[in-house]
Amino acid sequence: MDIAVDTCVLEQGSELADRFTRASTWERADAQWPSHEQRTLVCCRVLAETHDVRTFVFAAEQGKPFTFEPGQFVTVTAEIEGKPVSRCYTISSPPTRPYTLSITVKRAPGGVMSNWLHDNMTEGSTLSAYGPSGIFTPSAGPSEKALYLSAGSGVTPLMSMTRAAFDLGQDRDIVFVHSARTPEDIIFAKELAALEQVSRTLRVIHICEAQSEKGDWQGPLGRLSLDLLKECVPDYQEREVFTCGPAGYMEAVRKTLLDGNHNPSRYHQESFNFAETVEVVEAAPEETASAQPCFTVRLARSGKTFTVDASQTVLAAARKAGVPLPSSCSQGICGTCKTTLLEGTVEMKHNGGIRPREIDRGLRLMCCSKPTSDIVLDM
Ligand SMILES: Cc1cc2nc3c(=O)[nH]c(=O)nc-3n(C[C@H](O)[C@H](O)[C@H](O)COP(=O)(O)OP(=O)(O)OC[C@H]3O[C@@H](n4cnc5c(N)ncnc54)[C@H](O)[C@@H]3O)c2cc1C
Structure with missing residues (x-):
């Protein structure tokens, strides 16, 4: 890791x-803007830092203060050329100035999101973002x-x-x-x-x-x-x-x-x-997958269900079943897919995207969790 x-x-x-x-500004960071919750950010300023780096300053739509720890990142999503694109950006502003949140983005030559942000984000533009994550x-x-x-x-x-x-x-x-x-x-x-x-x-x-x-x-x-x-x-x-x-x-x-x-x-x-x-874990071949026991995933709030076999992650199975779950890195790092496991058990192999205290509270990362029983998720 x-x-x-x-x-x-x-x-x-x-x-x-x-x-x-213990600084009170970020002590309740997890509670106030969970990493799996998407919010709309309103761009209120664009600052040119260098010839290819810009800072985008955002306010929360309802003017609520942001809570996060210094060093954490948000996952922003935008529809670019008809496709949803997600990328992580570290929050460059400090949590001690909680009424705005800034990201500082360098143009990657040929890069989809960084160039889109530079070319499209102006005062008044909005951007969707999942809550702060990272350790x-x-x-x-x-x-x-x-x-x-x-x-x-x-x-x-x-x-x-x-x-x-x-x-x-x-x-x-x-x-x-x-x-x-x-x-x-x-x-x-x-x-x-x-x-x-x-x-x-x-x-x-x-x-x-x-x-x-x-x-x-x-x-x-x-x-x-x-x-x-x-x-x-x-x-x-x-x-x-x-x-x-x-x-x-x-x-x-x-x-x-x-x-x-x-x-x-x-x-x-x-x-x-x-x-x-991270090492990219190769997906199990279909033949192996079909030999695995199958389990049911139920989403408590939407009532949707789908099946997953023991060799698949919950996220992979959800995608296959056409059930949209929030996700970004698919590697157990960014925390976007953090979800509360209400019932059942999973085996999770993450890469730092979840804290021990969150695991204790029943949260799991769907991108790197494989079920070991039928499960119920709080979504
Ligand atoms: C935790 C975290 C925090 C981050 N914080 C910041 C931050 O604070 N500031 C910041 O600027 N960035 C940050 N990043 C990086 C950011 O998420 C993006 O990866 C970066 O902006 C590039 O995204 P993009 O969509 O512009 O480029 P992409 O479209 O992802 O492309 C990246 C590069 O790959 C090349 N490429 C794309 N597709 C292909 C292909 N098929 N074949 C060959 N080459 C290809 C592109 O030309 C480009 O040079 C962070 C990343 C992480 C994981």
């Missing part, structure tokens, strides 16, 4: 860690000292965490190291510089792979290396590390930290690419 690979235990006695985890949050590894390592659009969860820590007046000791292609590609450069100026405990370091067009970049050039890390963050071994960026970047970061004897249990990462994070 690549998302928030290692979940640390709350450091007992750490007042700062306790305050961060790449500060509570995965509360500590007094953090090191945030990001590249490209991977800056978004770390920006939400940094903004939240600042708004809570936490003085959390954060070193924020961001890698960009060129100085023109640095996202949130001005805001981070302003935050650094007024915060006693935030340090921001930008590393650029190439010089700016004007040739006036004074900061480190190249890629993050162990030598550069030792020079810029000499106490990196004492820090809880949160990393987000392209797969190659995260692989290099992880190796650098291991080479530098950083404790791997204090390392957390999030990938923006599902295909790179």
Whole structure:
């Protein structure tokens, strides 16, 4: 599992860690906007961050405050060229500013959703989104000292965490190291510089792979290396590390930290690419499937029923039966298909998209749950 690979235990006695985890703004996040519930967001502002990155600021349709944890993402859906398309985007704004929710999107060349958002989302446009999900949050590894390592659009969860820590007046000791292609590609450069100026405990370091067009970049050039890390963050071994960026970047970061004897249990990462994070489990061939016992799935609220054999996930069986269930990643990561199991049992193999406390409350991810009896779902 690549998302928030290692979940640390709350450091007992750490007042700062306790305050961060218990902040009232997101303590009831699960209750207020469940990840399986779709809501309409109203775009109220579009901000150009760089030449190919924009922030879309949304208000909730009924003006209700949003609740989420810094670092979580939403799954947005839109009908594009007649087909429903869903993609996950990290909430780049902090939960401490709960009346708007922002996503910061980089255009992917040839990409369906990112280009559609850039070309179509304007003030007043609406967008459907499933509620916040994800466990790449500060509570995965509360500590007094953090090191945030990001590249490209991977800056978004770390920006939400940094903004939240600042708004809570936490003085959390954060070193924020961001890698960009060129100085023109640095996202949130001005805001981070302003935050650094007024915060006693935030340090921001930008590393650029190439010089700016004007040739006036004074900061480190190249890629993050162990030598550069030792020079810029000499106490990196004492820090809880949160990393987000392209797969190659995260692989290099992880190796650098291991080479530098950083404790791997204090390392957390999030990938923006599902295909790179999980092994794709091949669907069972039909012959094998037909030899499996069959069970009935009943949807308590709609009264619909369909059958599923023990080799199929509930989501796959629902799709086959033409019963629409909310879903996005189909890999047990995003949490969009989280549903309460009212009766029966399933075997679930998830990849971080559900928390232990949610499992205790009876929630399951339909995309990676196979029934072991007849089941009844709360939907
Ligand atoms: C948890 C999570 C959080 C995320 N947060 C952010 C965020 O904060 N900001 C952000 O910008 N992104 C984020 N992403 C990534 C985002 O979800 C999208 O993957 C990204 O915007 C690209 O989507 P798209 O629809 O534009 O591109 P897609 O249409 O999915 O295409 C992606 C790339 O694949 C290529 N491609 C598509 N189909 C084919 C094909 N058949 N053959 C060859 N190439 C193909 C496209 O040209 C494009 O370059 C996040 C992802 C996850 C999982």
